[in-house]
Amino acid sequence: MSGPDVTPPGKPSELHLRAVRERIIARPSVRAAAAPGVFFRSFHHNEAQTPGWKLKRARTLSQTGLPNVLRVTHLSLAAADAPACLVKVEVYETPSPEAARELMLDLLTGFQSLPERVELEEAIGEASVVFPRDTARLVARGNLVVVLANAGTQLASVGEIARSLDRFLMDAPRLVPRTRRLRLQQPRLSRR
Amino acid sequence: LLPPAAPWTGAPFLDANITLPWSDVLAISCTWAAGATNASEAALLITSRLYSLGPELFEYGCPVFGREMYTSSVLAVFDCSAFVERINGGEGNGRFVNCTDCACIISTFANVLGARLWQSRMGVYVPAFLTRDIRTIGSTRWSSPCALGLGFMFHEVAWNGNAAEVDAVYDGSLLVNANLGRTGFIVPLLAAGLGFGPAFGGQYRSMLAQQQDQLICRAATEERRCRALM
Numbered sequence: 386m387s388g389p390d391v392t393p394p395g396k397p398s399e400l401h402l403r404a405v406r407e408r409i410i411a412r413p414s415v416r417a418a419a420a421p422g423v424f425f426r427s428f429h430h431n432e433a434q435t436p437g438w439k440l441k442r443a444r445t446l447s448q449t450g451l452p453n454v455l456r457v458t459h460l461s462l463a464a465a466d467a468p469a470c471l472v473k474v475e476v477y478e479t480p481s482p483e484a485a486r487e488l489m490l491d492l493l494t495g496f497q498s499l500p501e502r503v504e505l506e507e508a509i510g511e512a513s514v515v516f517p518r519d520t521a522r523l524v525a526r527g528n529l530v531v532v533l534a535n536a537g538t539q540l541a542s543v544g545e546i547a548r549s550l551d552r553f554l555m556d557a558p559r560l561v562p563r564t565r566r567l568r569l570q571q572p573r574l575s576r577r
Numbered sequence: 578l579l580p581p582a583a584p585w586t587g588a589p590f591l592d593a594n595i596t597l598p599w600s601d602v603l604a605i606s607c608t609w610a611a612g613a614t615n616a617s618e619a620a621l622l623i624t625s626r627l628y629s630l631g632p633e634l635f636e637y638g639c640p641v642f643g644r645e646m647y648t649s650s651v652l653a654v655f656d657c658s659a660f661v662e663r664i665n666g667g668e669g670n671g672r673f674v675n676c677t678d679c680a681c682i683i684s685t686f687a688n689v690l691g692a693r694l695w696q697s698r699m700g701v702y703v704p705a706f707l708t709r710d711i712r713t714i715g716s717t718r719w720s721s722p723c724a725l726g727l728g729f730m731f732h733e734v735a736w737n738g739n740a741a742e743v744d745a746v747y748d749g750s751l752l753v754n755a756n757l758g759r760t761g762f763i764v765p766l767l768a769a770g771l772g773f774g775p776a777f778g779g780q781y782r783s784m785l786a787q788q789q790d791q792l793i794c795r796a797a798t799e800e801r802r803c804r805a806l807m
Contacts (some may be wrong), residue, residue: 388583389582389684389688389693389695389802391583391653391805392802392803392804393653394652394653396651397650397651400701400703401702401730401731403702403703404702407703441668442669449652451651451652454652457652459656461668461670463668473670488651491651492651494650494651495644495648495650496641496643497645497676497722497729497731497732498639498643498675498722498723498725498729499643520640521641521644534638534641534644534673535640535641535671535673536641536646536670536671536672537671537672540640
């Protein structure tokens, strides 16, 4: 008897994507395209980005086998004052803001019991898919997609973590020091 | 028992090859499947053990709308290390699972003992199929999925053979009612080695989907997968 083979990553089925699209209500204020020029690479989490939340687990996938996903960081964060409150955060780095928007739709296929209507708004990030009671959220900012979902016995509103991370992302480029252009000198040849 | 099957391999014998059977996974699989004399029995016992881990360790993720927490379907990976961590007393990726997570757990832990299970889906996404009352992992209630009355756009299970109608399913994410009559007691059944069956055939499909939606709840054999490990 032949067995299964490992399946390469790929797009969700078109039927599944259609089913997801049918359930999204976009608020009129959501901009069609992301802000230009915002690009993040090699996201690295530290606890200062998510005040009040302790890092419990971190894992990075730097080779995804997908052209539209360059790198994924998986985090588990526990509330500092309530350890039963656990949130799983995934940060997807894509090649462009357009790829991020497309990936956000693809990632919605990971919800088996998607509500009949999910709202697309821009309160956090450039686009954000918000679930009832804010137990899960997807946020697109530049070329990044951040997925947040509760994972513990005590439920938390994930909006606050999303807002803190987004604030960090918008501040981050300013932290990068300006580079100075260096003039290369001609190599000197020693003469004997 | 047979040699491990995908996502596991037996070669090349290198540190970097994460598809060589993990000792942690073998320890868990062997404990859960103790007493099994063949791969089908092992898969059955693993399915049963997984379901019994609710509600202490796992619960169907209604609060997060059934999001996959140990799997990424887009990346086609199963976060086996997080699951092992949770079984061994850590947090892992938390307590919520969905059907895709359960399908990956069962197939990955059974295949290391020589089973040949796929992760495969049923349903057509649009429209969703309505279910009869089910009892999801970690729940004490019989109801529609998350009591929303919306049914499933899809459902995923570990599936043997070619993941076709004639093949058997192993579903650790929910119990079905084996009493197909419209009245009478609920007869809880964990589908482990139960044929998927044709519409109105009296097997798993008839126990899961409501009568009028059994044709929608078809085997999506073309979507069968085996996700890689991470």
